[in-house]
Amino acid sequence: MNWDSEIDEIKQRRKLAKQQGGKDAIKAHHEKGRLTIRERIDALLDKNSFDEIGEGAGVPDYNDKGKLSDFQPANFILGFGRLDGRKVIVGGEDFTVRGGSPNPAGLRKSVYTERLALQYKLPLIRLHEGGGGSVGGTNKEKDRRPLGDPVFSESRFVPLAETLSAVPVASAALGPVAGLPAARLVASHFTVMTQNAAVLIAGPQVVKRALGHDMTKEELGGPQVHLASGAIDNLAEDEDDALGQIRRFLSFLPDNAWSYSEKLTSQDKADRCEDMLADIVPTNRRQPFQMRKIIDAVVDRQDSGSSFFEMSRKYGPSLITGLARLDGESVGVIGNDCMYYAGAMTAAAAQKLRRFVDFCNSFHLPIVSFVDEPGFMIGPDSEKAGTIRHGTAAISAVLQSRVPWASVQVLKAFGVAAQAHFGPDGYVLSWPSAASGALPVEGGVAVAFAREIAAAEDPAARQKELEDMLAASQSPFPRAEGLSVHEIIDPRETRPKLISWLRLAVAAMQTATPGPYLTGMRP
Amino acid sequence: MQVKSEIAGSVWKIVAETGADMAADDVIVILESMKMEIPVIAPKAGKLMQLHIAEGDMIAEGQLIATLE
Numbered sequence: 001m002n003w004d005s006e007i008d009e010i011k012q013r014r015k016l017a018k019q020q021g022g023k024d025a026i027k028a029h030h031e032k033g034r035l036t037i038r039e040r041i042d043a044l045l046d047k048n049s050f051d052e053i054g055e056g057a058g059v060p061d062y063n064d065k066g067k068l069s070d071f072q073p074a075n076f077i078l079g080f081g082r083l084d085g086r087k088v089i090v091g092g093e094d095f096t097v098r099g100g101s102p103n104p105a106g107l108r109k110s111v112y113t114e115r116l117a118l119q120y121k122l123p124l125i126r127l128h129e130g131g132g133g134s135v136g137g138t139n140k141e142k143d144r145r146p147l148g149d150p151v152f153s154e155s156r157f158v159p160l161a162e163t164l165s166a167v168p169v170a171s172a173a174l175g176p177v178a179g180l181p182a183a184r185l186v187a188s189h190f191t192v193m194t195q196n197a198a199v200l201i202a203g204p205q206v207v208k209r210a211l212g213h214d215m216t217k218e219e220l221g222g223p224q225v226h227l228a229s230g231a232i233d234n235l236a237e238d239e240d241d242a243l244g245q246i247r248r249f250l251s252f253l254p255d256n257a258w259s260y261s262e263k264l265t266s267q268d269k270a271d272r273c274e275d276m277l278a279d280i281v282p283t284n285r286r287q288p289f290q291m292r293k294i295i296d297a298v299v300d301r302q303d304s305g306s307s308f309f310e311m312s313r314k315y316g317p318s319l320i321t322g323l324a325r326l327d328g329e330s331v332g333v334i335g336n337d338c339m340y341y342a343g344a345m346t347a348a349a350a351q352k353l354r355r356f357v358d359f360c361n362s363f364h365l366p367i368v369s370f371v372d373e374p375g376f377m378i379g380p381d382s383e384k385a386g387t388i389r390h391g392t393a394a395i396s397a398v399l400q401s402r403v404p405w406a407s408v409q410v411l412k413a414f415g416v417a418a419q420a421h422f423g424p425d426g427y428v429l430s431w432p433s434a435a436s437g438a439l440p441v442e443g444g445v446a447v448a449f450a451r452e453i454a455a456a457e458d459p460a461a462r463q464k465e466l467e468d469m470l471a472a473s474q475s476p477f478p479r480a481e482g483l484s485v486h487e488i489i490d491p492r493e494t495r496p497k498l499i500s501w502l503r504l505a506v507a508a509m510q511t512a513t514p515g516p517y518l519t520g521m522r523p
Numbered sequence: 524m525q526v527k528s529e530i531a532g533s534v535w536k537i538v539a540e541t542g543a544d545m546a547a548d549d550v551i552v553i554l555e556s557m558k559m560e561i562p563v564i565a566p567k568a569g570k571l572m573q574l575h576i577a578e579g580d581m582i583a584e585g586q587l588i589a590t591l592e
């Protein structure tokens with residue numbers, strides 16, 4: 001006697017597990033222009049680095065002689081691997097088995113993904129394509145089990161919630177993603193979706209029955225919807241681009257909240273000064289400028305161009321958020337985009353800012369803020385959106401922030417919202433174009449001096465005179481005299497000045513032992 | 524190709540003429556929003572077939588501004 005037949009059965013089971021939903025299901029999936037989950041994992045990870053967990057999980061079929069005849073694998077694939085040489089955990093639904101709607105073993109593996117990330121403190125990547133539970137459940141004869149989880153078991157959502165404070169999480173929607181997989185998808189620091197993906201709480205048929213809307217799944221939850229809703233950060237041209245964006249995102253981050261990001265050797269000169277910065281801000285304050293050009297000119301250049309990696313561009317677009325390298329260090333970058341409502345803080349921009357600042361704090365990324373803040377967005381739509389509460393919550397997040405913070409005041413810093421761009425103990429540089437105060441002169445003068453203007457012989461001339469007088473008082477020079485800013489600088493000096501500060505700030509930060517970032521209640 | 528406004532505001536100035544050949548990033552109209560002049564640009568090259576707005580019009584977020592071919 002020996003173990004040959006059992007060892008053969010192991011081989012057979014492994015082979016059957018790799019068949020996924022079978023040849024026809026895989027062919028149908030490829031015809032939709034999509035990769036299978038195993039192909040996706042191979043495309044993401046360093047070559048031959050996938051180390052699978054739970055390959056044998058699934059439901060067997062036996063013939064009359066009690067021999068294994070078939071095997072339906074768990075429809076969630078999970079394992080460790082290397083990404084650009086770093087150890088990570090990766091998982092995703094297998095759409096070719098039951099459309100990715102979890103079978104019992106698939107559900108267990110999906111829940112275990114977050115637990116593994118917490119246990120080994122490794123970055124987590126999820127590649128989603130699948131539906132949620134069905135009312136039919138999984139309670140068919142061959143996989144019958146007791147209904148529900150034992151009352152003493154931990155909720156499967158506990159690790160889902162805890163990962164965000166512990167390890168970087170990046171997820172992709174690569175097809176239809178609904179129900180539980182959709183909840184998993186957004187429980188991430190970075191989410192990306194392909195053009196033909198859809199993210200849904202419930203699909204078209206359920207929506208039609210309950211609400212009468214006759215909509216496709218793309219209309220309900222396609223990229224146009226969720227880039228603007230903020231549920232998804234970035235759009236990808238195709239699956240390859242989505243995986244590339246995940247790789248790029250993770251390149252800025254440490255393995256977990258207990259460590260710091262690795263400093264790269266910068267290929268870019270620390271004393272590089274860009275001439276275009278000197279006159280990029282128009283002297284006519286009615287004319288806009290491109291804040292992204294300023295960011296790109298200041299942060300490190302890499303082979304492929306700027307190191308700036310923008311996130312959530314279409315959500316709250318008056319605020320720019322992203323990651324970059326400065327002197328080889330990972331930093332979070334914030335900027336106002338005056339092309340959208342003069343850069344005013346909308347409810348969405350405020351929520352985007354709060355989430356981004358909390359994210360930078362979770363992974364100890366210094367923040368560089370390029371300021372052109374006219375204030376909270378005004379008007380009826382803004383009031384209805386509750387901008388004041390979301391904005392005040394964002395300010396609270398900024399002021400509770402513990403990472404090094406530098407602010408470059410490019411142009412405006414007005415009203416309460418201005419405070420959302422200046423962190424505690426921050427380093428403040430001011431360009432000559434900077435203007436600060438309670439209100440922009442153009443709006444404030446007409447209100448504060450209404451009687452005086454009305455009584456003047458030439459009201460328009462008097463208003464202009466008052467505006468010019470007050471504009472002078474918003475100049476950065478008196479602020480520098482009072483040490484309200486560290487320096488007024490020639491805009492060309494922005495990069496070298498920030499790098500000098502960053503070297504000091506990072507050295508000081510790294511004298512502390514890093515750990516998870518936890519905060520209290522906010523407005 | 525439809526060009527829509529990403530912001531609310533009013534039409535301050537029409538820059539391009541109907542029938543003109545536009546290059547990508549050419550300015551079609553300039554809106555006034557929050558006391559600033561914000562250009563609406565051609566996302567791709569094409570002929571400006573129709574302008575759906577006039578100077579002084581109030582514009583809502585997402586409103587159709589121009590059709591390019």
